[in-house]
Structure formats: C-alpha cells, structure tokens
Amino acid sequence: MAITTLTDLxxxxxxxxxxxxxxxxxxxxxxxxxxxxxxxxxGVARQFVPTLNELLIRAEELVDPIGDRVHEPTEGLxxxxxxxxxxxxxxxxxxxxxxxxxxxxxxATGHLPEAALQKAIDYIAATPAVWEVILTGGDPMTLSxxxxxxxxxxxxxxxxxxxxxxxxxxxxxxxxxxxDALIEALKTRPAVYVVVHSNxxxxxxxxxxxxxxxxxxxxxxxxxQSVLLKGVNDDAAVLEALFRTxxxxxxxxxxxxxxxxxxGTSHFRTTIAEGQALMAxxxxxxxxxxxxxxxxDIPGGYGKVPIGPNYLSAQSMDYLVExxxxxxxxxxxxx
Ligand SMILES: *Cc1c(COP(=O)(O)O)cnc(C)c1O
Ligand code: SF4
Numbered sequence: 001m002a003i004t005t006l007t008d009l010x011x012x013x014x015x016x017x018x019x020x021x022x023x024x025x026x027x028x029x030x031x032x033x034x035x036x037x038x039x040x041x042x043g044v045a046r047q048f049v050p051t052l053n054e055l056l057i058r059a060e061e062l063v064d065p066i067g068d069r070v071h072e073p074t075e076g077l078x079x080x081x082x083x084x085x086x087x088x089x090x091x092x093x094x095x096x097x098x099x100x101x102x103x104x105x106x107x108a109t110g111h112l113p114e115a116a117l118q119k120a121i122d123y124i125a126a127t128p129a130v131w132e133v134i135l136t137g138g139d140p141m142t143l144s145x146x147x148x149x150x151x152x153x154x155x156x157x158x159x160x161x162x163x164x165x166x167x168x169x170x171x172x173x174x175x176x177x178x179x180d181a182l183i184e185a186l187k188t189r190p191a192v193y194v195v196v197h198s199n200x201x202x203x204x205x206x207x208x209x210x211x212x213x214x215x216x217x218x219x220x221x222x223x224x225q226s227v228l229l230k231g232v233n234d235d236a237a238v239l240e241a242l243f244r245t246x247x248x249x250x251x252x253x254x255x256x257x258x259x260x261x262x263x264g265t266s267h268f269r270t271t272i273a274e275g276q277a278l279m280a281x282x283x284x285x286x287x288x289x290x291x292x293x294x295x296x297d298i299p300g301g302y303g304k305v306p307i308g309p310n311y312l313s314a315q316s317m318d319y320l321v322e323x324x325x326x327x328x329x330x331x332x333x334x335x
Pocket of ligand 2: 092093094095096097100101102103106137138139169197
C-alpha cells in the first residue's frame with residue numbers, strides 16, 4: 001500500500017519531524033510514497049518524506065520555476081522549443097517528490113480533461129514544426145495502458161510527429177505498472193523513448209531493474225534524468241553508483257539537473273560550483289557512456305542549458321548563463 005498520510009508514515013516507521021508541525025507542509029504539498037520506495041534506504045526516503053525545512057520559502061523561489069506557463073499555447077501544453085512540445089496529460093504521480101519543480105501543480109487535478117486534450121492535439125496537428133511530443137506531468141505512466149494506447153494512436157495519426165518521449169518515475173518507483181499491456185502500447189510508429197527519473201542507486205531495486213529490462217527487451221531506448229539533491233546524491237560515490245547501475249541496466253544517463261527554484265526546496269539545493277566539481281570528478285572516473293550532461297533550467301522559462309564545468313562566467317557568486325539564443329541571464333547562487 002502506498003503511504004499518503006502522516007499517520008501512514010509513522011506506521012511505516014519512517015523517521016519524521018513532529019507530525020503536528022508537519023500538517024501545514026502536507027496541506028500545501030501532497031504526500032505519496034510507494035511501498036517499494038518506503039522500503040529502501042534513508043537516502044532514498046528523504047526525497048519523499050516531508051520535513052519542516054519546506055516551510056522556509058525563500059524570496060528567489062517561484063511557483064513556476066522553469067516557466068512552463070510562459071509558453072503555454074493551450075491548456076496542458078508547453079511549447080518552448082520549436083521542434084518539441086510537452087504535453088501534461090495527467091497531474092498524477094506514483095510518488096510526490098519534495099523537490100519537484102511542479103510541486104504546486106502535481107496531484108492537484110488528475111487527468112487533462114478531454115476537451116483540453118483535444119485542443120492540445122489540434123495545436124500539435126496544426127504546427128508542422130512539432131517533431132517530438134514529450135509526455136510528462138505528472139507521470140504519464142500512471143495512465144492506464146488503454147488510455148495511453150489511445151493517446152499514442154491520436155499522436156501517431158499526425159504525420160509530422162516522429163518521436164514520442166515519456167518522462168517517468170514509474171519503472172523505478174512502481175515497477176509492477178510496467179506490464180505487457182503497457183509495453184504493447186509503446187511499440188508504435190512514432191519512435192517511443194522513455195526517460196526514467198532516478199536519483200539514487202538504492203532506488204534501482206531488483207524489481208525496478210526487471211521493469212527496465214522488460215522495456216529494453218521490447219526495443220525501447222531508455223535514457224535517465226536525475227536531480228542533484230543535497231543529502232541524497234551530492235556525493236561522487238553515490239552518483240558514480242547511480243550512473244553505473246543505470247548504464248548496466250541499459251539506461252543511458254542523459255541529464256543531471258541542478259535543483260530548480262521550487263518553493264520550500266532550498267535545503268535540497270547544492271551550489272553550481274559543487275555540481276561542477278562533482279561532474280569534473282566523475283569525468284575522470286567513469287566511462288563516457290555513464291556521464292550525463294549537467295543542466296539548469298533558467299528561471300523564467302528561458303530554456304535548459306549545460307552548466308559545465310565550462311559554460312559559465314562568474315564574478316563572485318553572480319553568474320551569467322547563456323541560453324540557446326545567445327541571451328545572457330543573471331543567476332544569483334544564493335545557497
Ligand atoms: C526540458 C524541456 C524540454 C526537453 O528538452 P531536451 O533538451 O530536448 O530534453 C522541452 N520543452 C520544455 C518546455 C522543457 O522544459
Ligand atoms: S512530476 Fe516527477 S519529480 Fe514531480 S512529483 Fe511527479 S514523479 Fe516526482
């Protein structure tokens with residue numbers, strides 16, 4: 001059974017700040033931990049167990065840190081880069097991560113209503129530049145295989161959509177959901193890529209690795225994205241184990257995200273300098289196929305860019321970050 005209340009957490013024996021003091025945290029940001037993740041290590045649990053630190057909202061933290069809403073041509077769709085859109089088909093997840101940059105919206109509304117979904121699909125069909133549709137959320141793999149198959153069919157009917165990409169935590173946090181029916185739904189004409197979100201090697205349980213193998217054996221290319229999190233994986237040995245375990249399971253590490261400026265998440269953020277030092281250490285140690293690109297989503301919706309080591313100029317703690325259009329944006333590294 002998944003943990004969804006503070007009482008469930010206490011019953012599961014997880015270490016917790018005072019439950020009474022935590023009520024305002026869980027009122028604001030939803031709680032959910034799958035049974036699989038509740039049974040792993042404390043480092044893993046830290047991503048999902050609410051703490052009083054979340055009540056500290058810093059001035060630089062934003063409701064929509066990466067600017068999804070800045071580029072929303074129609075409800076549930078983000079179109080920031082010409083060749084790809086993000087479709088938020090659902091706001092539901094199997095776990096709610098305390099650091100999530102969409103923490104103000106995930107869990108709130110469930111599926112995108114049919115009328116809005118149809119409008120989003122109409123927009124994609126009317127925009128030939130859209131080559132790739134990225135399904136994220138929420139977590140698109142919380143949709144039933146029947147609903148997913150129908151969504152994929154509707155996207156497949158648009159000739160210029162060549163790639164459908166899933167961003168999901170399901171294979172890791174709820175591996176039993178990777179059923180034959182789900183895999184059948186993914187074997188289709190627009191090439192399907194699955195980007196698995198995983199932050200700690202202990203998340204990759206036997207059941208999770210078996211789910212990854214089912215996907216890889218079906219011919220589905222697998223990539224991963226991770227978030228650099230203080231107290232969870234800001235350690236070269238932990239990241240090394242994570243990236244080696246992913247690669248061994250036929251998952252190519254794609255992105256390591258600098259933690260976004262989501263509300264109440266400053267306790268999870270490292271500095272950029274710390275992230276660069278970790279990447280520099282790993283480059284010296286790991287096979288190139290194990291190494292992701294360290295990226296930041298520039299606050300305000302300006303785009304995702306590699307942040308080094310190398311791509312930044314800095315004076316003291318004031319960074320200038322160059323976006324894909326060559327524009328420079330200030331980033332004050334306050335942590
Ligand atoms: C991250 C993101 C993408 C995907 O970017 P890639 O670099 O292709 O992985 C697309 N659209 C938006 C709005 C994003 O935030
Ligand atoms: S969208 Fe992803 S990161 Fe955010 S709560 Fe859901 S699973 Fe976690």
